[in-house]
Amino acid sequence: MTTCEPVQVGGLDGTLFRAEAIAPETAEFNLRLRELVKGLPGPEAGGGIPRPPTQPSERARTIRTTARGGHELPLRVIAPDRPKGVYLHFHGGGFVSGSAAQSDQELERVARNTDLACVDVDYRLAPTHPHPAAWDDAESAALWLIENARSEFGTDALAIGGLSAGATLAASVLVRLRERRGSTGFQAANLLFGNFDLSMTPSQTLIGADAVPVSVDMIRACTDAVAPRSGQRQDPDLSPLFADLRDLPPALFTVGTLDPFLDDSLFMHARWIAAGNQAEIAIYPGGGHGFTEAPIPLANQANDRIDAFLRQVGRGPAGESAIGRPNEHAEVQ
Numbered sequence: 001m002t003t004c005e006p007v008q009v010g011g012l013d014g015t016l017f018r019a020e021a022i023a024p025e026t027a028e029f030n031l032r033l034r035e036l037v038k039g040l041p042g043p044e045a046g047g048g049i050p051r052p053p054t055q056p057s058e059r060a061r062t063i064r065t066t067a068r069g070g071h072e073l074p075l076r077v078i079a080p081d082r083p084k085g086v087y088l089h090f091h092g093g094g095f096v097s098g099s100a101a102q103s104d105q106e107l108e109r110v111a112r113n114t115d116l117a118c119v120d121v122d123y124r125l126a127p128t129h130p131h132p133a134a135w136d137d138a139e140s141a142a143l144w145l146i147e148n149a150r151s152e153f154g155t156d157a158l159a160i161g162g163l164s165a166g167a168t169l170a171a172s173v174l175v176r177l178r179e180r181r182g183s184t185g186f187q188a189a190n191l192l193f194g195n196f197d198l199s200m201t202p203s204q205t206l207i208g209a210d211a212v213p214v215s216v217d218m219i220r221a222c223t224d225a226v227a228p229r230s231g232q233r234q235d236p237d238l239s240p241l242f243a244d245l246r247d248l249p250p251a252l253f254t255v256g257t258l259d260p261f262l263d264d265s266l267f268m269h270a271r272w273i274a275a276g277n278q279a280e281i282a283i284y285p286g287g288g289h290g291f292t293e294a295p296i297p298l299a300n301q302a303n304d305r306i307d308a309f310l311r312q313v314g315r316g317p318a319g320e321s322a323i324g325r326p327n328e329h330a331e332v333q
Helices: 024-038 100-114 133-153 165-181 202-206 216-226 262-274 297-311
Strands: 061-066 072-078 085-090 116-121 158-163 188-192 251-256 279-284
Touching: 024 297, 061 133, 072 100, 072 133, 085 100, 085 133, 085 165, 100 116, 100 297, 116 133, 133 158, 133 165, 158 165, 165 188, 188 297, 202 216, 202 262, 251 262, 251 297, 262 279, 279 297
Parallel strands: 085 116, 085 158, 158 188, 188 251, 251 279
Antiparallel strands: 061 072, 072 116
16 A cells, blocks of 8 residues: 655635734725825826835946847946845836836845845836846846856845836746756845736736726736737746746745735745745735835835845855755745
């Protein structure tokens, strides 16, 4: 008689998704945000994704490199005096808006709390530059960093990540690097509420129907701009949920329960692990899209966890990452 090995049994904590799990201050902020966005123009009128005011960093500097295709690619750098590693970050904006400068305060926090040099990328935007323009720019930035991190920052311990569209780019770049170079060159992936399936997961339409600040109409407008042919939207390069995800670094997925891209993170986290990688997912009750930039305790909680994850980069023996210990591959908050 054959003896079967025990299987892992577990799942998500359903209490995270109940209304009573949402802290009062989070619920109040969501109500205020809903009122704030009522008067803003929608995507049909040229409105973009609402964002808090940008506060430029006084110590930010720009490195100008050349991307695939020969055009200039600006890299915005915020770094401590003696970095212990480098974090390559891609800003959000639905592939159609935003710039590296909008991430200054986030990257100031990361640099201060992790001792990582932070590099953000001014990738090209749709609709002027649809896929694969932003993806090519993101890959060019990653290759530049792999080749120049040691000479520029004194370390080759590398992490990658981003918010929203930026998380999508980070995941896709990791797959490209593994396919084209044999390895990614990065020790960790910090992926916040990414749009990993541009053909639309169920939550994009179900939660997005009533979501703020990113509605289903806004998601569709951004997708139409960056991927005008609907038949291409399950291309693994465009939508990394459909990619071969083997041999990728440990990842932290961060998402709120009221984010239209909730399913994207749930599905991507499961596929990351199923491909043999290590990953954690942090799920925050009441968090909407971009909630980590909000002035609420929930954002502080998420950002503290992100900083703790990134602090492990380059801390292992012989410069290797300490991220990803056995039997610690899946943690749900």
